Amino acid sequence: MADTPRFERASLVTFVERVLRSAGVPADACPGAATHLVLADERGVASHGVARLPFYVARFRRGLIDPVAPLTVERQTAATLALDAHNGFGMVQGPRAMGMVIDRARASGLCVATVRHGNHFGIAGAYTLMAAREGMIGVAMTNASPLVAPLFGSEARLGTNPISVAVPTGPAADDPPVVLDMSTSTVAWGKVEIARRAGTALPLGWALDEAGDPTTDAHAARWLTPLGGPPETGGHKGYGLGVIVDIMCGPLAGAAWSARVSGARGPDRAAGIGHTFMAWRVDAFRDPDEFYADLATFLSELRETPVSPAYAGNRVLIPGDPEREAEREAGYRGIPIAAPVVTELRALAATGVPFDIVRVA
């Protein structure tokens, strides 16, 4: 990442806002959506950040995402919501839905919501962070277009189907939450693309080739495998987690399930993605001060675990540490955007939005 150009945050957010506005997203929704998208780059998840903007814009132009879709409540109780995103923009409808979940959890202790007819919603961690900032535990899941083969299968029937859980560690907005944000595949597709560009082999257990055979050739890789890899190291577990995410976000939400979700590789139609969000108040279960005190001790005990000789030079981390460190670094060094992505953003600007993002390193 040493050579990746870095850009000033405000200029990047403003550029994304303008691009979204030019694509038809209502002006009042653009700042939030742009902030949401750029957060992925700040947290080091470049595959889900502004690199996706050209894809989103192309889908707006082809009428495959409705920039002004409403978010409607289809069913509800005091603690549940079944929402319909009407094929709206993920970066608008997702945060709107999670905001409703948080509001309802504030009133009733917890809320679980499904969202149907959605689109790619960015990093799942952005939603759970919304909950953690309000002193709540948050959960977010989404299905996605097919890319992961079931255990023993030779072709994809599941998306990377990520799960995020965030837990607040204190009452202050700057207490750093624990944030798990993981695909249920061994790796995300972006890791295969990195290996392709670097010309390196893949570890066994990442991918299958066209015939469905495990492969270490990044260029031959076509499908991903579930977390756990082959059966003897628990591939049925990652597969099982992926299935559960897809049931929640697909059939339960009334959305498509993964083999039927349309993505960049799929047919030219609305994605049909579904999401599941949850939030619950800490004080529904325990006195928050006692919880935060115990959690701090637990996290310290984890951090102080002696390091295995096989991993000398590393240290035991808490889920979310790497993303938090990336965000901190982005804060003082600027946000890294890979050169090819900068070129693509410049091409978007050619349509009338001034390309004035400020390089700082």
Next chain:
Amino acid sequence: MADTPRFERASLVTFVERVLRSAGVPADACPGAATHLVLADERGVASHGVARLPFYVARFRRGLIDPVAPLTVERQTAATLALDAHNGFGMVQGPRAMGMVIDRARASGLCVATVRHGNHFGIAGAYTLMAAREGMIGVAMTNASPLVAPLFGSEARLGTNPISVAVPTGPAADDPPVVLDMSTSTVAWGKVEIARRAGTALPLGWALDEAGDPTTDAHAARWLTPLGGPPETGGHKGYGLGVIVDIMCGPLAGAAWSARVSGARGPDRAAGIGHTFMAWRVDAFRDPDEFYADLATFLSELRETPVSPAYAGNRVLIPGDPEREAEREAGYRGIPIAAPVVTELRALAATGVPFDIVRVA
């Protein structure tokens, strides 16, 4: 398993009931607890079945489990419960707690509960099956005594911290639910014990030795590793899942967290385990008939996935298939109990309970 003796179910349940009653468990609680325990053996999870009975009895005798403890509500809302099991028997307090969760979810759409001061509660899948039989999606998690090293760590700071999710596939009691029931380690410790007895090597990625180095020597294995194994194949994900389970079941529940949970290897005191249970009604989110129809299609599409040449002879399964198959086989062939376990059960019987379990194969 061909040589494992098999026993008639009713005789086994009755024997367990009598042993529990002689240990001080109230008579009206014994049938449910015995059924719960034997279900693990029926479903092929022998490590969590009657093999644990001598361990439980020893703990009853040493006053480390209270057979008559109440289950009290510490906090509640329409959709949440914070429960205290007062160091009661896991196989009594666990089902009682999940029953309360199901009742509350029936009324309010969903319920999430934590349980503090618990004990080993058997297979997590037994709880989620309770929900699925009522037409609800169920979730169960528990922490456990330390056995799993954090990623990069050289010694245990987490339990195997299992997660189960069950999803009903139809309105009838005999519609087979989807059941994920997984530890967040690569494998459960029982697999290491099997390799020890068989004299086989462990796959790399299962275990660490005393020094914290990865090992393939079953006898040298001392700690388990998180699902995903080394960092390049996603060990941070299994570790992260284990941490989240422990936060929910430990600090949030007001229970011990794993490094402080006492188990068979730990100090001679109450376990201090915590659990988290959830249940939600399908119809809070979607018309159940539509849900069941979509889910059936999704599951069919998974089952029909072409098989990878690397796994010829296998087929793509649905989470819960192996346990369901074991249960079906146990139904007509009897319940398998390994010979050394039978010997231990006989030793329990020496204290006055007639040892009259009926061998059928």
